[in-house]
Amino acid sequence: MLDVCLIATGHVSTTPRLVKEADRLSAAGYRVRVVASDHFAPASRLDTAILEKSRWKCTRVPLSRTAGARLTRRLTGSFWRLLCRCGMDSQPLASRALSARHALFVRTALEKPARLYLAHGLPGLCIAAEAAQRGRALLGFDAEDWHSEEQLQSQLRPGEPDLRRLVEARLIPRCRHLTAASPLIAQAYEPLCRSEMLTVLNVFPLEEAPSAPVPHSERSRTLYWFSQSIGNDRGLEAIVRAMPLLPADWTLHLRGIPVQGYPDSLNALAKSLGLAGRIKWLDTAEAAEMARLSAPHRVGLSTEAQVPPNRARCLTNKLFTYLLGGLPVLLSDTPAHRLIAPALDGAVRVARLEDPAALAAAIRELDSPEAAAEAWRLGQSRYNWNVEAEFFLRHIAKTLNAPDAHPPHR
Numbered sequence: 001m002l003d004v005c006l007i008a009t010g011h012v013s014t015t016p017r018l019v020k021e022a023d024r025l026s027a028a029g030y031r032v033r034v035v036a037s038d039h040f041a042p043a044s045r046l047d048t049a050i051l052e053k054s055r056w057k058c059t060r061v062p063l064s065r066t067a068g069a070r071l072t073r074r075l076t077g078s079f080w081r082l083l084c085r086c087g088m089d090s091q092p093l094a095s096r097a098l099s100a101r102h103a104l105f106v107r108t109a110l111e112k113p114a115r116l117y118l119a120h121g122l123p124g125l126c127i128a129a130e131a132a133q134r135g136r137a138l139l140g141f142d143a144e145d146w147h148s149e150e151q152l153q154s155q156l157r158p159g160e161p162d163l164r165r166l167v168e169a170r171l172i173p174r175c176r177h178l179t180a181a182s183p184l185i186a187q188a189y190e191p192l193c194r195s196e197m198l199t200v201l202n203v204f205p206l207e208e209a210p211s212a213p214v215p216h217s218e219r220s221r222t223l224y225w226f227s228q229s230i231g232n233d234r235g236l237e238a239i240v241r242a243m244p245l246l247p248a249d250w251t252l253h254l255r256g257i258p259v260q261g262y263p264d265s266l267n268a269l270a271k272s273l274g275l276a277g278r279i280k281w282l283d284t285a286e287a288a289e290m291a292r293l294s295a296p297h298r299v300g301l302s303t304e305a306q307v308p309p310n311r312a313r314c315l316t317n318k319l320f321t322y323l324l325g326g327l328p329v330l331l332s333d334t335p336a337h338r339l340i341a342p343a344l345d346g347a348v349r350v351a352r353l354e355d356p357a358a359l360a361a362a363i364r365e366l367d368s369p370e371a372a373a374e375a376w377r378l379g380q381s382r383y384n385w386n387v388e389a390e391f392f393l394r395h396i397a398k399t400l401n402a403p404d405a406h407p408p409h410r
Helices: 016-027 041-051 067-085 091-098 102-110 122-134 160-174 183-192 236-245 262-272 287-294 309-313 317-324 335-344 356-366 369-381 385-401
Strands: 002-008 032-038 057-062 114-120 138-143 177-180 197-199 222-230 251-258 279-282 299-302 329-332 348-351
Touching: 002 016, 002 102, 002 122, 016 032, 016 114, 016 138, 016 385, 032 041, 032 102, 041 057, 041 287, 057 102, 091 102, 091 122, 091 160, 102 122, 114 122, 114 385, 122 138, 122 160, 138 160, 138 183, 138 385, 160 183, 177 183, 177 385, 183 197, 183 309, 183 335, 197 385, 222 236, 222 279, 222 287, 222 317, 236 251, 236 262, 236 356, 251 262, 262 279, 287 317, 299 317, 309 335, 317 329, 317 369, 329 335, 329 356, 335 348, 348 356
Parallel strands: 002 032, 002 114, 032 057, 114 138, 138 177, 177 197, 222 251, 222 299, 251 279, 299 329, 329 348
Antiparallel strands: none
């Protein structure tokens, strides 16, 4: 029997926390398997690069892209959502409404029984919960976000916010292993938890850092931001509006896959402010390369908004990737950023996105050898996966070795 089966309905390459957990569990001697999705060709190629180097096995659940398959999934999802809106608010129905491939994932997860099914994302939690119940195993959940408040209601299907809250309310109390990516996400879920929810920060392994910090004088005068996708509501417009207050040699570098039409709109905003040609669009890359790719820049951007509510509570991988690369960080003014900023003093500045002058002033303060040196020190000494993984491993061991760690669903 496996010790841990990690489950996500996203790609391996788009769920870096899962990859780090699987790597560390495997290195610690646990028997590990991952069940993840396979539906987007660019991500599939990045998945393959990760899996070729991994010590754990992964089963990728394919998603058919034929017109018939897409129609079937839409109709199936609509059917389950309709039942839920009609008052049939059971958690099993909500699980199927959130993921049209729920049953396929559960079957895949149960092909090789595990002692602990550890989920990422709410659809993953639904799958892991059913697998744990049917397999008489333990249930775990890693909350990278406050998922019921992860998107605006206008971005979701009718009734989906209620489905997400229902799943959280019914399944999180059943979890024996609980982790969250920030203290304020853990705080949001605390009323639902019957076990301790440990904060495990979104940090990365030391081996992903550059071999040495890039000297400040050798860095280009660039602001740097990356994500899986590049689009609206990520604070980038605010940065562009602040750039006219900086010297004319500053440029903005963005790495990721742009949402269709977004480069045209952001470039148009830049042009209207006299910044034509000062935004560079960079190709996406493997997660393991992100710290090294950040190192040649002057200032990293972690520009989270206050809405949806999750954005105000999260600490994204950007912040800790920049520190690992030795890059000082401009943080938007959110509760989560204000909470951690004192521990990172010297390497970060917090400023309101609505205040271009404050943003520009913060960037100028961060553009110094001292700020870069402090970012490097923090990334090397504390904010890396080599340190944080030990907290995660102890929590796993506590779950699996507890005297009452028998399957909770009899």
